[in-house]
Amino acid sequence: MIDFDVLEGEVKKGKFENSYIFCGLDEELIKEGIDLIVKKNIEDSLLDLNCIRLDGLTTTFDDIMNACETMPFMGDKKVVIVYRASFLKDKTDSAGTKLYNETLKYLKDLPPYTILIMYYLFNDKRDTPKKSNKVKALDKVSKVVHFDKLKKDRYYKKVEEVFKEKGKNIGKVEVRYFSEKVQNNFNIIIREADKIIAYTKDREITKNDIDKLIANSSEDDIFDLIDFISQKKVEKTLDLLYELLSKSDQHMLIISNIENNFKRLYEIKLFIQSGERVDGIASKFRLPSFIVEKLINQCNKFSLKQLQKIMEICLETENKLKTSGVDKNMEMELMIFNIFMTK
Known part of the structure; x- marks a missing residue:
């Protein structure tokens, strides 16, 4: 191989x-x-x-x-x-x-x-x-x-070539910044490059442009985690949870991010039920429309009652970790199982 x-x-x-x-x-x-x-x-x-x-x-x-x-x-x-x-x-x-x-x-x-x-x-x-x-x-x-992923220098060079082939120059600092933020997959890189090129038009690409249009990789991981939950994929959810915990021993931060993402789904679901369109939701959350469409797809997998209960489960787990000497990993696993059991 x-x-x-x-x-x-x-x-x-x-x-x-x-x-x-x-x-x-x-x-x-x-x-x-x-x-x-x-x-x-x-x-x-x-x-x-x-x-x-x-x-x-x-x-x-x-x-x-x-x-x-x-x-x-x-x-x-x-x-x-x-x-x-x-x-x-x-x-x-x-x-x-x-x-x-x-x-x-x-x-x-x-x-x-x-x-x-x-x-x-x-x-x-x-x-x-x-x-x-x-x-x-x-x-x-x-x-x-x-x-698999390309080695760093080759990866940066290939990302830069993507922009050049589309007739857009990007600075060395910006191409590295873009490369680190975007998911290392050239199907995705090409789409993200198109989005930035369309957004910046004739001016130079800045770090601020990249921050506005591309989510952090940690946010991508939480998005993936919730996507697995929405699809009822228990094994994949736990595998990703263990991966997140192995990267960083920050249980409280991970719980907070999961809770905030479910809160956002709850708010989006309320907007949808009130007749709000994708563009309007995108404007309220300051997110690109294609991200909002993905979030709408996620929130359609849950009822308002389920989303409320999931946020409560996250809050209960957070309080347990703050106030007792429980096994943190075990409590996180239990939180995921309770989320899957929510009706």
């Missing part, structure tokens, strides 16, 4: 495998990895003939095998790309399991003129290929590439 940096080094040396499994959260980065391999193996004039793309959600084993077995046209290599190949994930239906087993067996007998690239996207940032039994099996017959 390798990462993007190693893959790039191998491509530069002209070293290629017969098949690759790409995985990660960042689809833009994965596509860049695919482009590196394609450009080194297929001439631009022959792309339509020797680069085959198959939708991993609808493809069949026969589709994959037929694409791989067909000889390249006027070239030495052909590349077959199976994108969003969800059958590579551990949890799939019977059809996905069958397709995975057939493909796993076929990878041992690929024609030498074919490079097969299949990729799938993680469900969230806490997934890793090492947790997947299917990926472990694939790693024995194929080259698995994990598209």
Whole structure:
């Protein structure tokens, strides 16, 4: 198993495998990895003939095998790309399991003129290929590439390139500040860059602009936590809670942030019930409209009564931690379970 940096080094040396499994959260980065391999193996004039793309959600084993077995046209290599190949994930239906087993067996007998690239996207940032039994099996017959976070200097440079490609210059200090605040995912980075470019128009980008439009990463974690709660994902909620506690032993601050976020959902729900529109709510909370839309989606998962009760649970937990010598982690777990039990 390798990462993007190693893959790039191998491509530069002209070293290629017969098949690759790409995985990660960042689809833009994965596509860049695919482009590196394609450009080194297929001439631009022959792309339509020797680069085959198959939708991993609808493809069949026969589709994959037929694409791989067909000889390249006027070239030495052909590349077959199976994108969003969800059958590579551990949890799939019977059809996905069958397709995975057939493909796993076929990878041992690929024609030498074919490079097969299949990729799938993680469900969230806490997934890793090492947790997947299917990926472990694939790693024995194929080259698995994990598209994780880029190293700092390379990350900053690539973020700066995103702005330059859109015709917007950004200072070195500002690009680092932006890079540290935004989630390290180029699908998200591109959207956030578009938002800042549209907001600043013809003037220079400042730190103040970035602060106005991009939430802190800690706020993102709390948003994710509440999103998992709204979706009734107990295990993911607890995993994120433990991660937050491991980063910082600040139980009171975490509870306060959770309570404040649920309070905001309660207030937004009241505004919605009174007929307030998204733009009006965005103006009241000084938030971008797309963030408000996400918050509305969250608050729709709860009733006003539930939100009131959840805020009470947070307050009770906060008081316990202040006034007694209880096990803080245990009380935080209990708080999460009580929130899930709220009706």
